[in-house]
Amino acid sequence: MQFTSEKHLGDDHILERDFTLGDIPGILWTPASITAPVPLILMGHSAVGLPQMYPRLLDRARHSAAQGYAAAALELPGGGVRPRSAVTDQARADLRRALQAGEPVTDDIVDRLILPLVDQAVPEWQAALDALLALPEIGGPVGYSGGVISIGTRLALVEPRISAAVLFAGSFVPRSIIEEARRVTIPLHVLLQWDDEGNDRQLALDLFDAFGSKEKTLNANMGGHLGVPRHAGEAASRFFARHLK
Numbered sequence: 001m002q003f004t005s006e007k008h009l010g011d012d013h014i015l016e017r018d019f020t021l022g023d024i025p026g027i028l029w030t031p032a033s034i035t036a037p038v039p040l041i042l043m044g045h046s047a048v049g050l051p052q053m054y055p056r057l058l059d060r061a062r063h064s065a066a067q068g069y070a071a072a073a074l075e076l077p078g079g080g081v082r083p084r085s086a087v088t089d090q091a092r093a094d095l096r097r098a099l100q101a102g103e104p105v106t107d108d109i110v111d112r113l114i115l116p117l118v119d120q121a122v123p124e125w126q127a128a129l130d131a132l133l134a135l136p137e138i139g140g141p142v143g144y145s146g147g148v149i150s151i152g153t154r155l156a157l158v159e160p161r162i163s164a165a166v167l168f169a170g171s172f173v174p175r176s177i178i179e180e181a182r183r184v185t186i187p188l189h190v191l192l193q194w195d196d197e198g199n200d201r202q203l204a205l206d207l208f209d210a211f212g213s214k215e216k217t218l219n220a221n222m223g224g225h226l227g228v229p230r231h232a233g234e235a236a237s238r239f240f241a242r243h244l245k
Helices: 050-066 086-100 107-133 149-158 175-181 201-210 230-243
Strands: 002-009 014-021 024-031 038-044 070-074 138-146 162-168 188-193 216-221
Touching: 014 050, 014 107, 024 050, 024 107, 038 050, 038 107, 038 149, 050 070, 070 107, 086 107, 107 138, 107 149, 107 175, 138 149, 138 230, 149 162, 149 175, 149 201, 162 230, 175 201, 188 201, 188 230, 216 230
Parallel strands: 038 070, 038 138, 138 162, 162 188, 188 216
Antiparallel strands: 002 014, 014 024, 024 070
16 A cells, blocks of 8 residues: 555544555545544445545545544545446446336346456455554554445455444345345444435345344435435444444
8 A cells, every 4th residue: 555645634634645555546534633543434435436436435534533433445446547347337338228228127237237346346445454454543443334235245244354334225236245145244234215216125125134243224214326314324423433442
């Protein structure tokens, strides 16, 4: 990991640092005044790219810093300046055609769209976690928040350093990921927008039901993909306050 720039966001008392992990861009936010190593939240996001997601990520990072946590975001495969995948682009085009035609979205489309992304992104997040936890100002515990829910599910299963996760049920989920969810045991807080136009609600409910966690909460609200109410974010913050101590 190499830091490439840093700036103080004075109004919020946050230090923001851009970094690269190999050739993968990322951003780390930490409280400007740290007297002891702080917990860390890995902030997932969609594959549109860090520059496009920056305003929303910064808002989430501000909330994290106010609670005394560091927060980090990593560019997803195919997002931003990273090379695109012809397989994923074709799957995305097939998905758009199916939705526009009012046709069912097949398991084949979902698998081609999501599984390669999960297979590549999860080891990259683990490598980022190695580097972040080596910094003297970050000591854990670690949470995961938001992003593509299949990535969060796989991370919750394979990465023992993640102790709790807030997941957003806002993307299609392969059947194989639902099977993996049965072996996830960490505490979970799942957000679901009931009228999300780009999400299969029943699959999202099936995924929540499959999670093997003894503590899991489903926070479902009316509205579309971008209509998450503020109080849902506040509930997620209280969830992390209980588990990132």
